[in-house]
Amino acid sequence: MSESEHTLPEITKECASSGFGISRDAAVRIQEQGNSNLFLEELLSSLDSDCNMISVSDVADFVESAELTQDSDGEDEPQSKNNGDMRTVFDRGSGLKAQTINSSASTEGKVYTLGSEPVSGTEAREKWPEMFDTTLCDEITHTISRDDAERDFSITGDITGDSKTTGTVEDFNKLFRNRYKRVSEILENKMPGNIPIEQLTARRGGKDVPFTGIVNRQWTSQNNNAMLELEDTTGSIPIVFTDERMSDILNKVTTDEIVGVLGQLSDDGNIVFGNQIFFPDIPPMRSPNTTNRSVKAVLLSDLHFGGVDFAAKEWKSFVNWISTSDEAKEIEYILIAGDLVEGIGVYPGQEDELGVIDIYDQYVLCAEALKQIPSDIDIITIMGNHDTVRLAEPQPVLKDKFKEPFGDNVTFAGNPSMVNIEGVKFQLYHGMSINPFTDRVPGLDIHEPTGAMELMLEKRHLAPMYGQNVRLAPEPEDYLVIEEVPDVLHTGHVHTFGMNKYNGVMMVNTGCWQYQTDFQRKLNVEPDVGYAPVMNLETFEFDIKKFN
Numbered sequence: 001m002s003e004s005e006h007t008l009p010e011i012t013k014e015c016a017s018s019g020f021g022i023s024r025d026a027a028v029r030i031q032e033q034g035n036s037n038l039f040l041e042e043l044l045s046s047l048d049s050d051c052n053m054i055s056v057s058d059v060a061d062f063v064e065s066a067e068l069t070q071d072s073d074g075e076d077e078p079q080s081k082n083n084g085d086m087r088t089v090f091d092r093g094s095g096l097k098a099q100t101i102n103s104s105a106s107t108e109g110k111v112y113t114l115g116s117e118p119v120s121g122t123e124a125r126e127k128w129p130e131m132f133d134t135t136l137c138d139e140i141t142h143t144i145s146r147d148d149a150e151r152d153f154s155i156t157g158d159i160t161g162d163s164k165t166t167g168t169v170e171d172f173n174k175l176f177r178n179r180y181k182r183v184s185e186i187l188e189n190k191m192p193g194n195i196p197i198e199q200l201t202a203r204r205g206g207k208d209v210p211f212t213g214i215v216n217r218q219w220t221s222q223n224n225n226a227m228l229e230l231e232d233t234t235g236s237i238p239i240v241f242t243d244e245r246m247s248d249i250l251n252k253v254t255t256d257e258i259v260g261v262l263g264q265l266s267d268d269g270n271i272v273f274g275n276q277i278f279f280p281d282i283p284p285m286r287s288p289n290t291t292n293r294s295v296k297a298v299l300l301s302d303l304h305f306g307g308v309d310f311a312a313k314e315w316k317s318f319v320n321w322i323s324t325s326d327e328a329k330e331i332e333y334i335l336i337a338g339d340l341v342e343g344i345g346v347y348p349g350q351e352d353e354l355g356v357i358d359i360y361d362q363y364v365l366c367a368e369a370l371k372q373i374p375s376d377i378d379i380i381t382i383m384g385n386h387d388t389v390r391l392a393e394p395q396p397v398l399k400d401k402f403k404e405p406f407g408d409n410v411t412f413a414g415n416p417s418m419v420n421i422e423g424v425k426f427q428l429y430h431g432m433s434i435n436p437f438t439d440r441v442p443g444l445d446i447h448e449p450t451g452a453m454e455l456m457l458e459k460r461h462l463a464p465m466y467g468q469n470v471r472l473a474p475e476p477e478d479y480l481v482i483e484e485v486p487d488v489l490h491t492g493h494v495h496t497f498g499m500n501k502y503n504g505v506m507m508v509n510t511g512c513w514q515y516q517t518d519f520q521r522k523l524n525v526e527p528d529v530g531y532a533p534v535m536n537l538e539t540f541e542f543d544i545k546k547f548n
């Protein structure tokens with residue numbers, strides 16, 4: 001089976017990861033398509049969020065209405081060399097995809113038809129007394145106080161209020177051109193002298209030539225050699241790698257990322273024999289920025305207020321600790337990497353696991369819970385896939401009516417955002433690309449999420465793979481490029497705790513505050529619950545608190 005075709009379990013898994021169930025007959029119908037990978041990606045993008053189970057008729061309707069143009073290039077045949085424009089990348093967007101994304105953007109993502117008009121915390125508590133009683137602390141006495149005189153933070157790289165996409169194919173073209181320009185400039189520092197692909201034909205004669213491009217396709221040849229097709233703004237060319245010692249680095253290559261290649265052009269000029277691959281990467285042995293005073297931040301993620309599996313005992317223990325412990329005196333910031341609430345309609349059968357089935361009231365519950373944290377701590381949160389914003393990345397912040405119940409000490413930012421706290425740069429990203437990274441790259445596992453986070457830094461991109469469970473809004477600027485090297489990369493999403501350092505950048509995935517859901521049980525996800533890593537921004541020391 002070629003790489004572009006899924007097995008039935010893979011189809012089921014991919015549907016589940018996108019929040020849909022699927023009947024076996026429908027999965028078979030998808031598998032019958034010539035390029036089931038692309039077909040499934042397009043189908044999932046086209047479905048309404050209130051579709052719980054994909055049926056055969058859904059697939060048939062999609063085939064009929066979409067008139068999907070399948071890739072007829074053949075799996076093992078390299079494409080002709082020079083397209084003369086970004087046509088291959090350009091075409092991958094297709095009118096169908098553009099239409100879907102546009103629709104998503106215009107409705108700001110998931111529907112929340114169960115959402116009510118804004119109500120007060122008291123009214124919400126009367127509606128859901130059991131969930132409010134179990135989630136919130138009975139009485140909190142704040143025994144320590146903090147000075148905010150030296151506090152200073154700013155947020156950059158946030159799409160909120162700056163979305164320019166109209167969902168057209170031209171927007172996809174601009175997005176990929178922007179990605180290519182910015183990441184290839186980083187690569188230029190590492191491998192100078194790159195030449196445009198269209199000029200490769202003038203470099204025949206056995207000498208290695210350097211060039212960069214977006215990975216347009218990757219496959220295995222009939223001779224079992226790894227193949228890539230790289231494309232820049234001038235053309236595209238296939239590359240064959242015959243040295244088995246390169247298999248480790250080739251395993252890390254993903255579609256749609258920007259890489260550099262050093263290789264020799266064949267005598268007929270139709271193919272390059274690749275000898276080396278370069279990732280843009282971050283500089284080695286980099287020293288992080290630090291604050292000039294002793295101040296601490298707590299890194300959290302995936303709170304999921306409103307679900308019956310919310311880890312109330314652990315949360316209350318955390319709130320009591322941060323309100324009363326001398327250890328917490330220097331904590332002046334809390335960063336949250338998204339998924340404030342459980343949300344509604346995120347995956348099949350989720351309604352059975354909701355304690356609060358009104359999306360607005362879920363945010364009221366979250367706001368009430370965050371108000372029990374001392375108000376002299378600044379809380380900065382980005383959005384996740386369970387939050388009520390568009391699913392396609394980059395994600396803007398919540399609409400005002402959802403933010404209104406929160407205290408003044410809570411600052412909302414889009415996903416991703418760079419949060420600069422007194423000179424220390426935190427790259428916050430919810431982490432939806434961790435799943436496709438771990439699915440695709442051998443040796444990676446969501447239970448050790450820093451492996452995928454290291455690849456983000458190496459590729460200088462938070463989510464390079466277009467499609468594959470990461471939905472992308474075609475903004476003319478690529479907000480997911482890691483242009484500025486952060487001091488800390490802080491993610492969540494997979495609900496597992498992980499911490500590691502890569503070239504001086506601290507990577508932290510902060511676990512969650514939700515016990516294992518039935519949905520996670522089916523996917524063998526073992527969540528790490530109740531972790532609160534505390535970072536000293538002056539010393540870069542971490543104290544990992546685990547609440548029970």
Ligand SMILES: [Fe+2]
Nearest residue numbers: 302339386493
């Ligand atoms: Fe989550």
